[in-house]
Amino acid sequence: MFFQQLINGIALGSTYALIALGYTMVYGIITLINFAHGEIYMVGAFVGLFATAVLKVNVFVAMLISMTVCIVLGVLIERIAYRPLRKSSRLSALISAIGVSIFLSTLAQMLFGANAKGYPEGVFPVKQITIGSAEISTLQLLIIAVSAALMIALEFIVHKTKIGKAMRATSEDYNTAALMGINVNMVISFTFALGSALAAAGGVLVGLLFNAVSFNMGLMAGLKAFAAAVLGGIGSIPGAMLGGLLLGVTEVAGVAIGFSSYRDAIAFAILVLVLLVKPTGLLGRKIQKKV
Amino acid sequence: MLTLDKLYVNYGAIKALKSISCHVEEGEIVALIGANGAGKTTILNAISGIVPTLSGTVTFLGENITAIPPHEIVKRGISQVPEGRRVFANMSVLENLEMGAYIRNDKDAILEDIEKVFVRFPRLLERKKQLAKTLSGGEQQMLAMGRALMSRPKLLLLDEPSMGLAPMLVAQIFAIIQEINASGTTIMLVEQNANMALSIANRAYVLETGEVVLQGPAAELAANPDVRKAYLGE
Numbered sequence: 001m002f003f004q005q006l007i008n009g010i011a012l013g014s015t016y017a018l019i020a021l022g023y024t025m026v027y028g029i030i031t032l033i034n035f036a037h038g039e040i041y042m043v044g045a046f047v048g049l050f051a052t053a054v055l056k057v058n059v060f061v062a063m064l065i066s067m068t069v070c071i072v073l074g075v076l077i078e079r080i081a082y083r084p085l086r087k088s089s090r091l092s093a094l095i096s097a098i099g100v101s102i103f104l105s106t107l108a109q110m111l112f113g114a115n116a117k118g119y120p121e122g123v124f125p126v127k128q129i130t131i132g133s134a135e136i137s138t139l140q141l142l143i144i145a146v147s148a149a150l151m152i153a154l155e156f157i158v159h160k161t162k163i164g165k166a167m168r169a170t171s172e173d174y175n176t177a178a179l180m181g182i183n184v185n186m187v188i189s190f191t192f193a194l195g196s197a198l199a200a201a202g203g204v205l206v207g208l209l210f211n212a213v214s215f216n217m218g219l220m221a222g223l224k225a226f227a228a229a230v231l232g233g234i235g236s237i238p239g240a241m242l243g244g245l246l247l248g249v250t251e252v253a254g255v256a257i258g259f260s261s262y263r264d265a266i267a268f269a270i271l272v273l274v275l276l277v278k279p280t281g282l283l284g285r286k287i288q289k290k291v
Numbered sequence: 292m293l294t295l296d297k298l299y300v301n302y303g304a305i306k307a308l309k310s311i312s313c314h315v316e317e318g319e320i321v322a323l324i325g326a327n328g329a330g331k332t333t334i335l336n337a338i339s340g341i342v343p344t345l346s347g348t349v350t351f352l353g354e355n356i357t358a359i360p361p362h363e364i365v366k367r368g369i370s371q372v373p374e375g376r377r378v379f380a381n382m383s384v385l386e387n388l389e390m391g392a393y394i395r396n397d398k399d400a401i402l403e404d405i406e407k408v409f410v411r412f413p414r415l416l417e418r419k420k421q422l423a424k425t426l427s428g429g430e431q432q433m434l435a436m437g438r439a440l441m442s443r444p445k446l447l448l449l450d451e452p453s454m455g456l457a458p459m460l461v462a463q464i465f466a467i468i469q470e471i472n473a474s475g476t477t478i479m480l481v482e483q484n485a486n487m488a489l490s491i492a493n494r495a496y497v498l499e500t501g502e503v504v505l506q507g508p509a510a511e512l513a514a515n516p517d518v519r520k521a522y523l524g525e
Contacts (some may be wrong), residue, residue, distance in 0.1 A: 163391070169379050169390050175341050176377040181365030181394035181442060285381075 004134035005256045006249065011140040011209070013248020014147035018202035019225030020232070020240040021154065022074075022195025028171035028235040029191050031090065035097040036077055038222015039104035040196050044070045044203030045213045046108060052123045059124045063146070063204045067197040074196025075189050083185070099219070108215035116214035119207055143205045150201055151241055154194065158237060163190055171235065220264060227271040233284025242282060245268070292317045292477055293338070293369075293446055298347035300337050300501075302328075307333045309501040310347070315446065320468070320478045322488035322509060324522055325498035332374050333501075335448045338479075339371045340364045351446070366394050370444035374451045374481075376435040380412040380424035384415055387423050387434055391441030401441070408437035411467065429460040436467070446477045453484045465491055485522035489513040497522070 021039050026034045051062035074254045081100045085093045127138045158164040170177040170187045178184050206221065207213045228247045232239025247267050255264040275284065293315040300308040308330050315321045323331045336342040338349055340361040349357045356364055370391075374496060379387050392401045409416035412433040418426060422433060432452060439447060449468065453461040461484065469491055472478050482488035489495055489509045497505035497518060505512060513520050 127435060162389075165382070165386055166393060168382060172379045172381060173377055174374055175361075176379070177390070178341065178361035178421070179365065179371045179373060180340055180390045180438070181362045183360075183362045 001133065003132065004136075005252050006077075007134060007136050007140055007144075009252035010245060010246070012252055013210070013228075013245035014144055014223050015202045015243045015244075016221075016228045016247050017244025018147055018198045019221060020228040020244045021237065022189075022199045023226050024232070024234055024237060024240040025167075025171075025191050025195050027229070028237075029167065029174075029188055030082070030086070032082060032093050032097065033226065034082075034098075034192075034195075035094070035222070036081070036104060037098035037199060038218035038225070039101050039108075039179040040070050040074055040077075040218075041199040041203040041206075041214075041221055041225075042108060042215065042218030043073060043104065044196075044200030045207040045217060046112065046203075048198070048204035048207055049117060049119055049213050053120045059142075059204070059208070063201055066200040068119050070196040070200035070203075071193045074192040074199075078189060078192045080252065083188075091247050097109075101222075104213050105218060112215060114215065116212040118211040118213070122172075124208055139208060143209060146201060146205060148197055153197070154237070157194070163187070167191055176204065183219045223254075224264070225266045227267050230281055231271055231274050233281030235285065236281070236283045237266030239281055239283035246282075292352060293479070294348075294350045295334070295338070296348045296350070298334070298337060298349065299345040299421065300333050300342055301345050302342075307342075307501055308337065308344075311498075311501070311503060312495050313503060313506070315477060315479050317445075317477055318472075318475075319490055319493045320472050320480060321496040322480045322482060322485075322486040322492035323498060324482055324488055324495055327483070328500070328520075329498040330480055330501040331498055332450055334498075335371060335373075335450050335479070335481055338364075338369060338448060342370050361384060362394070365442055365444075368443075368445035370439040370442045370446070371448040372432075372435045372439045372450060372452065375454065376428075376430050376431045378423040378426070378434050378438070381422055383422055384419050384426070384434055391438035394442055404443070408440060411470075412437055426455055426457050429457070429464070431469075432456060432460075436464075436471075440471065440476075444476060446479065447471065449478060449480045451481055451483060453482060453487060461487060485518070486513075486524075489523075 022037045025034060047066040047069045048062045051057050051065045077100055081096045082093050085096055124139060124142065127273060128135045158167060166182045166187050169180065170182060170184055174184060224247060228243035229240045231247060232243025247270065250270055251263060253265050255263055295311055295313050298308055298311040311334060323334060325331055333342060337344050340359055344357055348355055351367055351369060356367060379390060388405050395401055414430050415433055415437060423431065426434060452464050456464065465487055468478060480488055480492060489512060492509040495509045495512050496503050505518065
């Protein structure tokens with residue numbers, strides 16, 4: 001029972017982590033809470049649905065298509081809605097982000113209607129595997145494996161590649177990064193691209209897991225992932241991974257011991273508790289004022 | 292090599308630079324001295340493209356670079372060691388140096404240059420893998436200078452290299468600045484420690500509230516009674 005719930009929690013938490021990474025990376029670089037990020041995840045789920053249902057491709061190809069579309073979308077959003085506001089107050093960019101979020105979810109509602117849609121049957125063969133007393137579905141394994149692979153790839157990019165190191169430098173000190181000859185705008189675009197790709201993958205995986213894709217799915221998922229990012233320490237990449245997993249596991253545990261009607265409240269209750277004790281989040285750095 | 296012509300910079304309503312004109316010739320060490328808030332750092336940041344200019348021009352090697360973004364200015368051959376060193380605290384010494392070479396793609400030559408930095412600053416070699424935040428102030432200054440040299444600049448802008456360092460370290464850093472200059476890099480130096488700056492510079496400019504009030508050969512300025520009174524503590 002415990003093992004079963006743990007796997008359920010990790011699978012759910014992995015998807016939170018995938019979305020949370022986008023929040024945390026963008027915040028790390030331009031200290032903006034990208035409230036449109038949840039909608040990118042929603043678009044990712046819809047593109048995945050389109051790819052599997054209309055183009056009839058397999059799940060992995062669908063995920064790649066979805067990631068590509070969302071990379072373009074994320075980079076465009078930054079160009080159009082955030083970059084012109086970079087020098088104005090932070091509140092302006094935040095309001096712009098909320099505007100983009102409302103625009104995208106309304107657009108999705110107009111295009112696809114208000115009803116939730118499911119992925120075509122048999123797009124991913126779901127089998128139950130029994131390990132001891134636990135029943136694990138192949139879908140859960142897929143989610144955990146894909147999330148883990150993506151997060152390892154992200155760690156590699158951030159720590160071993162030139163552009164990844166430039167990302168870290170820019171997130172530590174924007175002006176000094178520019179003094180190194182780093183094209184800061186390019187690094188910001190790259191950050192949005194990475195975050196959007198992860199959110200898109202998360203969208204496809206959640207679409208498969210709950211078999212429901214709808215125009216408003218980005219709202220709650222976005223809020224929870226944001227909570228996960230803050231829980232782990234906003235700006236910290238390992239923090240977002242840890243926060244996502246913790247949130248998923250706790251949520252599933254809460255449901256398992258009978259608080260299923262408080263499902264969504266659990267995430268935010270943990271957030272409040274952690275912030276009371278450690279305001280910078282679990283792995284957050286001491287807040288340095290950027291000059 | 293570098294010419295600033297009637298440069299104006301505002302921070303909101305504050306006039307930070309008021310018609311600054313100055314020049315740096317190839318091979319020189321030029322010092323900018325003056326009190327806090329005189330506009331010394333603003334001049335360096337205007338050259339590097341970090342702060343926008345209101346009017347006036349910055350010309351480097353015959354090219355107008357006034358409106359060029361900072362990363363392009365680095366490619367033209369101007370590198371800056373910012374005030375307060377500004378090393379990337381959560382990156383290793385090696386990674387900081389790699390960031391200094393960001394505009395370059397010649398891998399082997401970059402490795403050679405990293406070795407050269409380690410020869411010049413042996414302390415950094417010992418701490419190669421350590422995060423920059425674990426270094427002492429003097430070591431961070433060395434790292435910031437080594438990092439700026441990694442782009443192979445023609446002109447090196449140094450902002451308050453002596454800030455917060457013990458006198459012995461200051462002497463050491465200034466000796467290294469002279470060495471860097473002797474090996475062919477032109478230097479523009481901003482300092483509050485006017486004594487030190489005038490002792491190594493060829494020429495200097497004295498700034499007050501965003502304006503050049505005095506200029507001339509460093510030795511001449513160092514002998515000027517007004518300068519001695521205002522900046523050399525006499």
